[in-house]
Amino acid sequence: MNSKRNSFYLPALLMMLFFASFSYSQTSSTAPKAENKSKLFEETTTDSDYLMAIEKAGDVLESAANDAEFEGSTFHLFGDIKRTESKLDLILASLKGANPNVRNQQMYRIVLKEIEQELNDQNNAINIRNQNLEKIKTRIIDLRKDKILFTLIKDTIRRKQFKTELANLKKRYLRTDSLMTKNQETLNHKKRLTVEHKIDVSNALATVETKLEKSGISILNKEYPSLWSTDTTAKKVVSHNIKAKIIIEENVAAYYLSYKAGALITLCFFMGLLAWYISRNLKYLKSNGHDENLTLFNFKYLNRGVILPIVVITLNIAVVTNLYAPALFLELLQLGLLGVLTILFKNDWSGKSMRNWLLLFGLFFALCFLDLFIEVGLFQRCSFIIINILGIRYGLVQIKSLKDQLYIKGFFKWASIIFIGLNVLSILYNLFGRVSLSNMLSLTAFISLTQIVALSVLLKIILEIILLQIYTTRVKRGIEKIFDYENLSDTLKKPFIIVISYMWLVVIASNLNIWESLRSSLGTLLSRPNTIGSITFTLGNIVLFFIIVWAAHLLQNYVAYFFGEIEDENEENINKRQHSKLLITRLVVLIVGYLLAVAASGMPLDKLSILLGALGVGVGLGLQNVVNNFVSGIILIFDKPIQIGDVIDISSESGRVKSMGLRTTKINAPNGAEIIIPNGNLLSQNITNWTYTDNFKLVDISIEISGDATPEDINATISASLESLPLVNNTKPSQIYYNSISDGKFKIQIKFWCSIYRTEETISTAKQVLFSNFKAKGLTFNT
Numbered sequence: 057m058n059s060k061r062n063s064f065y066l067p068a069l070l071m072m073l074f075f076a077s078f079s080y081s082q083t084s085s086t087a088p089k090a091e092n093k094s095k096l097f098e099e100t101t102t103d104s105d106y107l108m109a110i111e112k113a114g115d116v117l118e119s120a121a122n123d124a125e126f127e128g129s130t131f132h133l134f135g136d137i138k139r140t141e142s143k144l145d146l147i148l149a150s151l152k153g154a155n156p157n158v159r160n161q162q163m164y165r166i167v168l169k170e171i172e173q174e175l176n177d178q179n180n181a182i183n184i185r186n187q188n189l190e191k192i193k194t195r196i197i198d199l200r201k202d203k204i205l206f207t208l209i210k211d212t213i214r215r216k217q218f219k220t221e222l223a224n225l226k227k228r229y230l231r232t233d234s235l236m237t238k239n240q241e242t243l244n245h246k247k248r249l250t251v252e253h254k255i256d257v258s259n260a261l262a263t264v265e266t267k268l269e270k271s272g273i274s275i276l277n278k279e280y281p282s283l284w285s286t287d288t289t290a291k292k293v294v295s296h297n298i299k300a301k302i303i304i305e306e307n308v309a310a311y312y313l314s315y316k317a318g319a320l321i322t323l324c325f326f327m328g329l330l331a332w333y334i335s336r337n338l339k340y341l342k343s344n345g346h347d348e349n350l351t352l353f354n355f356k357y358l359n360r361g362v363i364l365p366i367v368v369i370t371l372n373i374a375v376v377t378n379l380y381a382p383a384l385f386l387e388l389l390q391l392g393l394l395g396v397l398t399i400l401f402k403n404d405w406s407g408k409s410m411r412n413w414l415l416l417f418g419l420f421f422a423l424c425f426l427d428l429f430i431e432v433g434l435f436q437r438c439s440f441i442i443i444n445i446l447g448i449r450y451g452l453v454q455i456k457s458l459k460d461q462l463y464i465k466g467f468f469k470w471a472s473i474i475f476i477g478l479n480v481l482s483i484l485y486n487l488f489g490r491v492s493l494s495n496m497l498s499l500t501a502f503i504s505l506t507q508i509v510a511l512s513v514l515l516k517i518i519l520e521i522i523l524l525q526i527y528t529t530r531v532k533r534g535i536e537k538i539f540d541y542e543n544l545s546d547t548l549k550k551p552f553i554i555v556i557s558y559m560w561l562v563v564i565a566s567n568l569n570i571w572e573s574l575r576s577s578l579g580t581l582l583s584r585p586n587t588i589g590s591i592t593f594t595l596g597n598i599v600l601f602f603i604i605v606w607a608a609h610l611l612q613n614y615v616a617y618f619f620g621e622i623e624d625e626n627e628e629n630i631n632k633r634q635h636s637k638l639l640i641t642r643l644v645v646l647i648v649g650y651l652l653a654v655a656a657s658g659m660p661l662d663k664l665s666i667l668l669g670a671l672g673v674g675v676g677l678g679l680q681n682v683v684n685n686f687v688s689g690i691i692l693i694f695d696k697p698i699q700i701g702d703v704i705d706i707s708s709e710s711g712r713v714k715s716m717g718l719r720t721t722k723i724n725a726p727n728g729a730e731i732i733i734p735n736g737n738l739l740s741q742n743i744t745n746w747t748y749t750d751n752f753k754l755v756d757i758s759i760e761i762s763g764d765a766t767p768e769d770i771n772a773t774i775s776a777s778l779e780s781l782p783l784v785n786n787t788k789p790s791q792i793y794y795n796s797i798s799d800g801k802f803k804i805q806i807k808f809w810c811s812i813y814r815t816e817e818t819i820s821t822a823k824q825v826l827f828s829n830f831k832a833k834g835l836t837f838n839t
Contacts, residue, residue, distance in 0.1 A: 106214065109204040110221045116199060117228040120192045124236045133181050137246055140174050143167070143311065144253055148260060150308045159383040162569065163312065165264045166380050172257045179250045182243055189240055196232070267492075268569060280489040283437055301429045305384040312382050323373060331366045334358065334521060337528040346531055353527070353541045357400060357513070358520045365517045367396050372514045375507070376559045379566040387424040390503060393510050394420065400513065401461070409457040416450060416458075419443055420502045427499060432491050440498055441486055444479040447501060451476040455505075462509060463516040464553070467560070471508045474564070475501050500567040507563050511556045518552055519545050551610055593657075601657040608649020612642040639693045639700075639716060646718070681736065682719070688735035689718040698738070698745055703812050705744035706733065712813075746812050752785050753812040755819055758795075759826065761802045763835035767794065770802060773833065777825045778808055783818040785809040 147164055199205065208214050215222065313320070338358070341347045350359040357365045371393040378386065394417050401413060423443055430436045451472050459468045478501035486494035523541055530537075565571035582596030615638065693716070698704055702713045704723070711725040721738060723731040746753060761770055771792055778784050790808035797803075810818035823839055830837040 103217075105204050106208050106218060107221065109202055109208065110218060110225055113199050113202065113205060114225055114228055116195055117225070117232050120196055121228070121232040121235055123192050124189065124232065124239055126239060126242075130185060133178060134246065136174070137178055137249060140171055140178065141249070141253060144171055144256060144260075146307060146311055147171070148256065150304050151260060151263060159381070159386055159567070160308065161264050161268050162380040162566075162572075163308075163382045165261065165268065167315070168257050168261050168264065172254065172261070175250050175254045175257065179247065179254075182247045182250065186240075186243055186247075189236060189243070192236065196229075280432065280491050282489050283434075283441075283487045298429045301431075305382070305428055308382045309384040309388070312385050316378065316381075319377070320374070323370060323377075327366050327370045330369070330521075331362050334362050334366075334524065337524050338362065340528055341531065344531065346527075346536070349527070349538065350524070352538050353520075353523050355520050355523075356404060357517050358524060360400075360403075364396055364400055365520075368393065368400070368510065368513055368517060371396065372510055372559070376562060379562065379571065383428055387428065390506065391421060391424065394506055397510060397513060405461050406457075409461050412450070412454040412457045415446075415454070416502070416506065419446055419450070420506060423498055423502055427495050437486050437491060437494075440494060441483055444483045444486075444498060444501075447479040447498075448476055451479070451505075458509065462512040464512045464549075464556075467508050467512070467557075471505050475505045477501075478504070496567065496569065500564060503567055504560075504564050508560055511560055515549060515552055515556055519548055522548055548614070597657045601653045604649055604653040604656055608646055608653070611649070612645045615641055615645060643690065643693060643718065681734070684736040685719045685734045688739045689716070689720075691739060692716060692721070692735055697743060697748075702748065703746040705746070706738065706741055709733070751812055752788070752809045753815055754807055754809055755815055756805055756807045757819060757822060757826075757839065758803070758805050760838040761804060761830060761835055762800060762838070763833075764800060765802075765833070765835055767797070767802070769833075770804065773829050774804075774806060774826065777829050778806075778822065781818070781821055781825060783810055783814055783821060785811070 147167055150160070151164060208218065338347065341350070347359070357368075371389055375386070375389050375393070378389070381389075398413065398417065402410060405413065422439070426436050426439050426443075430439075455468070455472055455475070459465050462468075478497045482494045482497040482501065485491075485497065523545070526539070526544075530539075562571060565574055579596075582599060583594050585592050585594055587593075692698065698713055698716075698721075700713050700716055704710065704713060706723075709723065709725065709731050711723040711729075711731060714722040714724045714730065716722075716735075718735075720732050720734055723733060725731055774792055775790065778790050779786055784790075785808075788809040790806065793805040793807070795803040795805055806822075808822070827837045
């Protein structure tokens with residue numbers, strides 16, 4: 057339609073401007089003359105007006121030519137169309153030659169849908185450019201409305217006068233017409249290509265959906281003859297078929313690698329940062345002679361290097377984040393992961409466990425090769441059955457040796473059941489001709505087992521990274537004490553087990569080709585609106601609300617570990633400023649978490665105001681103490697009258713502040729009791745803080761000295777004794793007071809400064825040293 061309009065309007069305009077012959081009526085001499093009519097105000101057209109009209113038309117044609125030129129974005133669009141065509145050709149060729157592998161079909165479906173969206177976008181972009189050409193044509197056609205230009209065209213004498221200008225105008229028109237015609241043909245060609253590609257994509261998607269449907273878990277759909285009915289004629293082109301399939305799988309994997317290059321580079325970048333951070337901590341411990349202590353934390357992997365643990369983390373994340381990658385790509389990831397694990401295991405595992413692991417590795421490798429490169433036939437099907445039988449024996453007998461070597465053993469019961477069950481089903485489906493489903497179950501069985509091993513190692517590496525961070529931070533603070541890492545690990549691993557369980561189930565479901573349908577069904581259930589009264593909500597928003605709240609509380613509990621803090625600390629050189637930052641960080645994490653949870657819940661602000669009003673009524677009726685303690689906790693965090701590690705006296709209680717929460721504060725009493733005090737009580741009572749300024753306390757000892765000595769000798773002995781004690785703070789001068797002096801008998805009170813956390817130890821040591829020193833001088837010492 058556009059080309060027809062172009063072929064009609066523009067030549068017509070050209071004929072009208074340059075070749076149409078119009079009759080020009082001159083004023084007849086016999087015509088009646090208007091009498092007494094003034095010619096001063098008659099409308100006349102001058103040569104200048106004609107020139108301006110020609111110039112205006114030339115400007116319109118010039119601007120039309122400039123606007124009709126393709127810009128850089130248009131050439132970029134043509135490049136996108138060519139790249140989309142290349143991707144589509146590769147996918148279509150792969151669909152014809154590759155094995156009907158479920159994972160390949162899943163990848164094809166996703167890529168085809170993305171190509172379909174790209175083609176729609178490209179088609180829309182071409183339509184926009186066609187519309188722009190139509191607007192340019194309209195501007196040229198509007199030149200017919202210029203009366204002065206029309207007058208010039210009608211006047212044959214005037215046309216000769218402006219012959220040069222009109223000839224230049226004609227050249228501009230012809231150039232513009234040629235450019236627009238060429239660009240119109242180009243756009244029409246690109247549009248035809250996109251339409252043809254959309255048809256190809258639609259047909260390919262139908263083919264993929266059919267293959268995926270056939271691969272579904274159904275006993276009734278029979279793909280191939282039963283095993284005992286299979287043609288046993290040997291094929292002579294097996295090597296050629298293998299080579300062709302290798303080329304196809306390589307091309308598909310290479311395409312996917314380039315397709316996901318950005319995400320994979322980002323993953324490698326962050327893993328590189330993690331490797332640098334771990335290496336820095338290990339280097340610090342080594343330079344300070346503490347790296348050997350890592351064996352005391354039961355480290356298995358990080359103390360032998362950083363590269364392999366980081367590769368394990370990277371490959372585990374890559375497997376979970378590339379669920380719909382082509383089969384060759386995914387199976388190379390799995391095999392690479394198993395290879396790295398083999399290197400990690402070889403020095404720690406027993407010979408029997410290592411042999412069983414290598415057997416599992418070999419069976420999985422053979423399974424992958426058969427699935428990818430061997431044509432479905434008697435050889436492939438029998439090979440799968442042999443591997444399934446060996447797998448069943450492995451699950452019944454040899455898997456126990458692996459279980460004893462791994463960090464988490466609870467999953468192996470379920471992993472064994474799934475492994476054995478899927479191998480049994482695979483044999484049955486293979487016998488009765490459901491080959492695609494049988495192959496899928498076999499691969500899922502082995503991946504479910506090997507993946508749980510890899511995730512177990514992943515959990516251990518993550519815990520080692522956290523323990524390394526805690527220990528390094530404590531060493532930097534001068535705390536070399538080995539903390540109770542076992543209880544800490546048991547606490548830390550609980551949330552990570554949830555994440556690992558999710559990763560494991562997702563990998564199994566995606567290999568069984570049910571993850572997409574499960575996610576779709578769950579998404580439909582969670583996104584379905586529900587109404588109670590005037591409030592509309594979805595289950596997804598509620599679930600997301602509680603997940604965010606749970607994650608916020610989890611983070612505020614675990615954030616202390618990144619500061620090197622653990623709950624059972626009792627050291628005197630505690631970093632109070634760091635604890636203050638930690639409390640503020642916890643408060644910020646909680647506030648941000650709750651705000652995000654409210655935002656994620658989708659609750660309207662008007663409904664939220666009603667909820668806050670109801671909460672206000674609740675506070676007025678019975679929650680005053682809860683709110684009082686919460687607000688008091690915030691005041692304690694920012695006002696800092698006490699901090700973690702302070703030794704305080706409050707009311708009849710005394711002890712060291714162990715922890716400060718938003719509602720209560722815990723105090724360790726000298727007798728070992730833990731006193732929990734509401735924060736509101738702390739602010740409403742007088743507090744004696746012994747360590748508000750520093751951690752030193754002035755203590756005194758009363759002694760009696762008998763014997764022949766002078767006060768100067770006694771003072772010198774006392775000063776020398778105190779200076780020899782490392783627990784005494786000699787930066788502050790000690791004080792010696794004589795309560796009574798008689799011939800050969802002195803009652804003395806000694807005051808000196810020491811750490812408040814080691815008061816009794818310092819006093820006891822001081823008495824022992826004073827006793828020894830005075831006895832050496834022949835004086836009698838009594839306390």
